[in-house]
Amino acid sequence: QQQVKQSPQSLIVQKGGISIINCAYENTAFDYFPWYQQFPGKGPALLIAIRPDVSEKKEGRFTISFNKSAKQFSLHIMDSQPGDSATYFCAASNYGQNFVFGPGTRLSVLP
């Protein structure tokens, strides 16, 4: 029940395209859903996050879509750039504790 599933495992997108990564969770007690971006040799860094009381949150080219009834959320990267090439992790937590992470998606944006 604590698991967070993430797909796809890897994604290749052309520059300017839209990258979409999907996650699903089981535990309805989760109330915070962040996305992390990780570059090689670095620690994950918070990219964008959402709470279940809203269905969408946008920050620049990054958008989270949240479907509470389906227990799913997704990250959309608009106008993808080569600099976006990284590994992306979705996560879920309950009141800021017990963060559970998805297995990650390796995104490659081709120039």
Add this chain to the structure above:
Amino acid sequence: DAGITQSPRHKVTETGTPVTLRCHQTENHRYMYWYRQDPGHGLRLIHYSYGVKDTDKGEVSDGYSVSRSKTEDFLLTLESATSSQTSVYFCAISEGQGNEKLFFGSGTQLSVL
């Protein structure tokens, strides 16, 4: 990396030896976490601390112990390292109590031969 220092950055050790990894923070955050990162598994929680001398187990705590004697320091100890503990270890911190932002250190690459 949000005032988080992990040491060492890289370590190679032999099976059966004890290993201690250190995480030091300058943010005065209450919560500190140790995660391990392995291909296909994402980040898995080993142990976490919610205050000085207050710790709890995570998903993959077997073979690991932790200690937190000061707010700023969180130590992870492998009592007798095994090859299955070869991994990248990340320390993370958060204020907790409604402020959920989780900040990560740069990681420690540990190889157990």
